[in-house]
Amino acid sequence: MEGGDLSDLSRQNVEFSDKTRFSNAVREGVVHQIGVETPRQQQGGQLDTNWLSILDDIKEVREELSQSDIYSPEDNNDANDAPDVDLVFGPVGVADFQDILNSVPSRPICDKFLSEYFNAPFMLPIIHTIKFQNEYEKFWQDPNKAPVLWVGLLFSILALAALVRDAINPQRVASDQDTISAKNFHIRTAQCLVLGNYTNSRAYSLETLMLHLIGKYVVKSDSSLDGWFLMGIIIRLAMRLSFHRDPKTRMNISPFDGEMQRRMGMPSMIPSQCCDTEPPGNFNDSDIHPELESLPSPRPVTDNTPVLYTIVKGKIMGVFREVIAHAQSPTSFSSYPVTLELDSKLRKAYAEIPQFYKIEPISRSFLVPSGVIMCRCTLELLFQKATIVLHRRYLNVEALDPQWEYSRRTCITAAQDTLSLQEDLHHAASPGGRLYEDRWLLSSLTSHDFLLASMVICLELSVLMRSSNAPSSQITGRLNTLLRSQRVWMSRSEHSKEARTATLALQLMIEKAQGNLQSRAYDKAINEIKVDPLQNATGPVSIGDGFLDTEIAELPLPDSMTDIINGSESLDWTQFDQYFLNGGLPTQLDIVDGTWDLLDMGPD
Numbered sequence: 149m150e151g152g153d154l155s156d157l158s159r160q161n162v163e164f165s166d167k168t169r170f171s172n173a174v175r176e177g178v179v180h181q182i183g184v185e186t187p188r189q190q191q192g193g194q195l196d197t198n199w200l201s202i203l204d205d206i207k208e209v210r211e212e213l214s215q216s217d218i219y220s221p222e223d224n225n226d227a228n229d230a231p232d233v234d235l236v237f238g239p240v241g242v243a244d245f246q247d248i249l250n251s252v253p254s255r256p257i258c259d260k261f262l263s264e265y266f267n268a269p270f271m272l273p274i275i276h277t278i279k280f281q282n283e284y285e286k287f288w289q290d291p292n293k294a295p296v297l298w299v300g301l302l303f304s305i306l307a308l309a310a311l312v313r314d315a316i317n318p319q320r321v322a323s324d325q326d327t328i329s330a331k332n333f334h335i336r337t338a339q340c341l342v343l344g345n346y347t348n349s350r351a352y353s354l355e356t357l358m359l360h361l362i363g364k365y366v367v368k369s370d371s372s373l374d375g376w377f378l379m380g381i382i383i384r385l386a387m388r389l390s391f392h393r394d395p396k397t398r399m400n401i402s403p404f405d406g407e408m409q410r411r412m413g414m415p416s417m418i419p420s421q422c423c424d425t426e427p428p429g430n431f432n433d434s435d436i437h438p439e440l441e442s443l444p445s446p447r448p449v450t451d452n453t454p455v456l457y458t459i460v461k462g463k464i465m466g467v468f469r470e471v472i473a474h475a476q477s478p479t480s481f482s483s484y485p486v487t488l489e490l491d492s493k494l495r496k497a498y499a500e501i502p503q504f505y506k507i508e509p510i511s512r513s514f515l516v517p518s519g520v521i522m523c524r525c526t527l528e529l530l531f532q533k534a535t536i537v538l539h540r541r542y543l544n545v546e547a548l549d550p551q552w553e554y555s556r557r558t559c560i561t562a563a564q565d566t567l568s569l570q571e572d573l574h575h576a577a578s579p580g581g582r583l584y585e586d587r588w589l590l591s592s593l594t595s596h597d598f599l600l601a602s603m604v605i606c607l608e609l610s611v612l613m614r615s616s617n618a619p620s621s622q623i624t625g626r627l628n629t630l631l632r633s634q635r636v637w638m639s640r641s642e643h644s645k646e647a648r649t650a651t652l653a654l655q656l657m658i659e660k661a662q663g664n665l666q667s668r669a670y671d672k673a674i675n676e677i678k679v680d681p682l683q684n685a686t687g688p689v690s691i692g693d694g695f696l697d698t699e700i701a702e703l704p705l706p707d708s709m710t711d712i713i714n715g716s717e718s719l720d721w722t723q724f725d726q727y728f729l730n731g732g733l734p735t736q737l738d739i740v741d742g743t744w745d746l747l748d749m750g751p752d
Contacts, residue, residue, distance in 0.1 A: 176273060228550065237338040245343060248299060248336055249291050253306070253328055261309035268518020269589070271412050272362075273454045274355050275301075275431045276404075297352040298342025304359035307333035310364055315588035334364060347385070354389070354412060357382050386414065392423040405439045409430070411455060413462065420469055427462045428455050449502045457523045460505055463497045467533040475537050487555065490538055498531045507569075510576040510583065518586040521576075528569060533597050535562040536604055543607050556608075563604035567633045570598045574636045595646050598633065601652075605629050606657045630658055 252258065260282070264276055287294045287302070310330035337360045346353040361378050390398060392414050395406025410428040429446035432453050436443065449460075471490055474483070498560040504520070505526040513521055535558060541750060542555035579589040609626040612618040640647035 175683055237342060242549070243339045244341070245294075245296055245299075248296075248339060248343070250289070251300070251332070251336055255288055257325070257328060258302075258306065261306045261313075264312060265305050265309040265428065268309075269517060269522065269586075271454070272358070273428075274408070275305075275459060276408060276436075279438060293353065294734060295344065295350075296340050297344035297346065297350055297356055300344060301352045301356040301359070302336050303333045304335040304356050304363060306362040307337060308359060312588070316585070330363065334360065338365075353385055354382060354391075357385070358412075361491060383414075386412065392425060394425045396426075397424070402438065403440045403443045404436055407436055407443060411458065413458075420466075427459050430456055430459055452502075452504050456502070457505065457527075460501055461527060463500065464494070464527065464530050464534065467494045467497050468530065468537075471534050471538045484551075488537060491535070491558070494531065494534055494538065503528060510572050514582060518589060521583065522586075522589050525573065529566065529597050532562040532566045532569075533600065535559065536566075536600055540604060543604065544611055559604055560608050563601035563608075564629060566597060566601035567605070567629055570601075570636055571632055574639065595650060598636075600652055602630060602633055602654060602657070627658065630654055634658070 199566055204602055253261075265271060283294075283298060284302075287298070291299075307330045310328070310333055314330065337356065341353070341356060341360070344350065344353070346357060346695060357378070361375055361382070364375070386392070389409075391409055391412055395401050395403075395409055398406075401409075407428060410425060411656035413428070414423050429443060430449060430453050431444075431446060435447070449456065462467055467490065471494065472492055477483070505524055505527055507524045508516075510521060539559035539562075542552040545552060573583070573590060575581055576583040577590050578584065581587075583589070605626050609623065609630075612623055612626065634651055637647045637651040637654065641651050
């Protein structure tokens with residue numbers, strides 16, 4: 149059969165004569181595919197290359213579709229089709245919406261938990277408090293009319309509040325029959341997400357997923373890579389909703405909804421050329437509401453709003469995104485002027501931090517709320533981490549070449565400041581310390597940042613020991629820094645596998661440094677080492693004392709760890725990052741770093 153005949157036959161088999169039938173079919177199919185963009189639902193969008201985005205530019209078709217009543221079913225109508233096993237949440241058990249509603253605690257209990265959450269130092273600004281309160285009142289008037297995903301959002305908030313309650317009162321033991329527990333709230337949250345078909349990117353899905361993720365992992369002593377998998381799902385859903393595009397470039401989204409999407413933002417791992425979402429405005433929740441026709445002028449940065457921290461951190465994170473891209477570029481080493489330019493941009497962003505969030509010694513912050521202290525610390529850690537990642541590759545390359553002296557000095561200073569902050573936080577979280585009652589907040593700080601700083605000090609130590617002109621005072625100072633950091637890790641090792649691994653890893657570094665010192669006839673330097681005792685130290689830790697009765701050779705440490713100490717010219721920082729992120733010490737999920745900063749830890 150000729151190609152033309154086949155084409156003609158194909159056309160004959162498709163009846164286009166009935167225009168009404170065809171129009172309805174097209175309308176139904178298109179609306180079904182772009183149902184997430186309707187005003188009734190959490191509006192999303194497609195990439196500009198998608199044919200639906202082109203269709204949306206055709207005014208006549210767009211208006212016809214917007215008036216159509218052929219939309220996707222209401223959120224709760226899909227509940228009966230939800231599976232019992234979900235790829236993300238696993239087996240969630242059989243539960244219908246009425247069972248879930250019956251498990252909601254009484255209103256007085258819910259009121260108490262909600263008050264604790266919305267007044268907590270970690271509260272993320274992704275939920276508009278006034279809008280949520282109005283929805284909460286409607287829920288109690290008729291719970292059956294509430295969207296299942298909104299109920300999931302409620303349970304995710306209750307779970308976070310219950311976690312804080314348990315963290316503040318660790319002596320409280322919850323039984324399996326305790327329905328007012330974070331565990332049961334987590335289960336109900338997952339059930340609501342599955343029943344509400346969260347994969348369809350509907351209203352409340354992202355907020356619920358984000359809070360559920362935080363609640364599942366933030367208080368764990370050790371990190372869990374499961375969180376990274378869930379974050380990947382959240383990012384894909386966010387991009388499906390066009391959160392990577394600023395709302396002003398999209399149609400059918402109100403000023404209020406657009407501003408709330410800006411508060412969610414996108415993580416720094418999304419390349420800047422793929423994301424043009426602007427920072428949120430510095431608004432109190434009372435400044436904006438769903439009926440707004442246009443946004444008011446933002447408040448100045450001198451006004452501390454619930455969004456200010458996110459805005460401030462976003463500026464530093466924006467530069468950090470550029471730093472990461474530059475550090476991962478194969479030509480970054482030869483592009484030293486770019487390194488210096490990024491260093492200048494990073495310092496400018498750091499200098500623009502409002503006074504309210506500038507780092508201060510914790511011992512002098514007795515009038516500052518604990519949440520603000522933690523925000524200050526995480527901003528400081530972010531700046532120091534970005535500085536280290538930007539300059540670390542120049543540490544052990546031609547150590548005597550003055551061309552790289554600025555980068556070496558800058559990187560070492562950032563590492564020392566990071567470890568000083570680690571020690572300051574350790575003191576503050578010890579019994580009688582400023583943050584002792586809120587010590588659970590420290591679980592949000594990533595282990596990788598402190599280990600990265602320790603590696604820098606170790607590498608600098610190896611460079612010093614290769615130099616015959618290195619003064620012994622510098623070497624003893626670096627060793628003291630490592631020993632003090634090791635003591636901090638040791639104090640946490642009883643409850644954390646990560647802390648135990650970090651303690652032993654540092655011991656390996658210290659013992660190898662001792663060997664190098666001895667081979668260079670630095671015995672005098674070893675004898676001069678003086679370590680100030682830290683609170684809760686369980687006896688002195690000295691070089692080569694068989695720490696924790698563990699053979700260092702049995703540690704699961706890669707050869708790159710030895711390279712760090714030996715000053716290998718081929719040290720692969722990427723291998724180091726991947727080991728501690730994926731194999732040995734995966735990073736801790738970070739709650740106080742802002743909305744998407746669960747992903748923004750680590751230098752890669």
